[in-house]
Amino acid sequence: MAGGITDQAPVRTRFAPSPTGLLHLGHAFSALTAQHLATPGQFLLRIEDIDRTRCRPEYETAIYDDLHWLGLDWPVPVMRQSDRMGAYRDALEQLEKLGVLYPCRCRRGDIRAALSAPQEGVEGPDGLIYPGTCRNRPMSAAGPDDVIRLNSAAAFDNLGIDEVSFTETSGSGNTPNTLTQKQFMNSVGDVALARRGMGTSYHLAVAVDDAAQDITKVVRGKDLFDSTWIHVLLQKLLKLPAPLYHHHDLIRDDSGKRLAKRDDARSLRQLRDAGASADGIRHSLGIS
Template sequence: MPPEGRITRFAPSPTGPLHLGHAYAALVASQRAVAGRFLLRIEDIDQSRCRTEFEAQIYEDLRWLGLRWPEPVMRQSTRLPAYRAALEKLAALGVIYPCSCTRADIRAALSAPQEMAAVHGPDGLVYPGTCRARPMEQALPDDALRLNMRAALSHCGPLSFIETGPLHDALHPLDPDWMIENVGDVVLSRRDMGTSYHLSVVVDDAAQGITEVTRGDDLFEASFIHVLLQALLELPRPSYYHHKLIRDDSGKRLAKRDNARAIAQLRAEEASAQDIRLMLGL
């Protein structure tokens, strides 16, 4: 898609101060939009960790960086009906099931002698399928909801997505065997949330008309999950642009606890927005 037609977004979670990695992601998304539209979305589904003061700081820091976006801003906490509708559609297809397993249960199941070695996928440990036979009619309020990967893939023909970023520039087909073995039955609705990152990001990108998803390279493999969900939910498929991660001096990816690299701290030290762009190689 030509730059003038691109719609991109930056979707931070208000669980801590923005750091240089967030600044890079936001600026890349804005630059990719060029003459198109750059949107902001607040991913605040984890109400136990999200704080209003962090959300206010997000707006302040981004404006200081020179970024602008249309109002009102989409906030995931207002989108629960849309996520429920998507889950109902997936339930009608027979591709989700309730799961009562905790992380400890999963680790214990995978460490059992008869199990194969644990595999780490884009959603963590690949789920061993303990609850896969449970029907949705048995779902309890405290259950998570998981995607039955094998059943989901059986509903779709060949799938692929276009990656335009320099790290993976190519057409990427989905390999069903790889999806089953290395991704597995991912969670689509977490306890006390009513959704998950994978479901929300797909539903919200479609609602906002995003044509190119820009984000860090750590989420590249998650794109295969998202393309599958787009097909199941009959949603438009954007292209993807995964960029480098900003790391500290030891090579570790920045986290929100890295206050020395927080935008607010750098501002307090009288750095300018242009200084930040130069630090990031923009």
């Protein structure tokens, strides 16, 4: 079903970690927030394991253990992105038929070298804003080492629109957010939809999977707010439902630095081993 999802629809949220390290307090806050906002709907778990070079089975096992320890539960079997490569290929084929893809042979060094003032150093949700070096290459020229990019200008033209929008939810109500085509090109650009050695990308996979799981409210950190513009544009191109969004605050350490998986001292496993309780973690995060 295409179109938007209203607050009156049964709420389905998801927590979608990558098994590339141990979960930390930031993950706990996101998962617990997603569960809280799903009440009395449904909370789902998804394993985002498309980066096979970094994902480890022991980290996936730890995800299940830590979330159960926090008191979370979810329907099984759990969706795993590594099992869904066919769905991503189908989505890429749809986009290719629309004429909004092109193969890119540029490496990061090539992109940095091609950028010039005033663009130099400007980063979007997908890294440095791609300067469009390969934009005129046809898909028939794609090689096994090419990245497949979204031609953003062609995507807007195909849809006949000059802006994209989504609805952000909070305790104070719903807030519409809008980005024009020009703003999209300047702050997002031609993002990668299939990366070397993966066959997909985070952006394509998350848009396809949220629709496949009937997610009505996407709950994730504010660091992913700007990525939402990409997902909304893909939803329109692929005629997928448009969920509501809730981008929550990030958990930071005492110095104000955002927690990362490399911060092992703050991993849930370390906290558990040090004697922390699940109730204590919930209380510290403000979620009872």
